[in-house]
Amino acid sequence: MNQEIDHGRDPSPKQIEEAERIAALHPEQQKGHPSAVLADLAKLNHINTYGSLPEFYIDQPFSCRICGKKEIWKAHSQKWYYEEAKGHTDSKAVACHDCRKARKSPDS
Numbered sequence: 627m628n629q630e631i632d633h634g635r636d637p638s639p640k641q642i643e644e645a646e647r648i649a650a651l652h653p654e655q656q657k658g659h660p661s662a663v664l665a666d667l668a669k670l671n672h673i674n675t676y677g678s679l680p681e682f683y684i685d686q687p688f689s690c691r692i693c694g695k696k697e698i699w700k701a702h703s704q705k706w707y708y709e710e711a712k713g714h715t716d717s718k719a720v721a722c723h724d725c726r727k728a729r730k731s732p733d734s
């Protein structure tokens with residue numbers, strides 16, 4: 627079994643740089659980027675938002691709110707979170723994997 631799925635843990639400075647570059651692109655350019663993952667709108671109907679639903683997901687670099695570590699919230703992880711785990715699109719990754727593991731959020 628090949629377990630080489632990239633979960634954005636321990637990204638190299640180069641990966642962070644690339645993710646930040648893509649995150650700053652125009653949405654139309656992001657949509658056409660090979661790392662973009664298209665959203666399945668039928669699976670997002672649990673989200674009742676007045677805003678628009680995402681058409682696609684893109685890798686999102688972020689700094690952990692607790693320890694400051696930089697990680698990347700991968701596009702395919704976002705897709706899973708929103709479409710399978712039924713997360714709300716207002717939810718964003720704020721803590722790195724280690725910190726989230728260390729203090730399991732009380733509402734999950």
Ligand SMILES: [Zn+2]
Pocket residue numbers: 690691692693694695721722723724725726
């Ligand atoms: Zn952390």
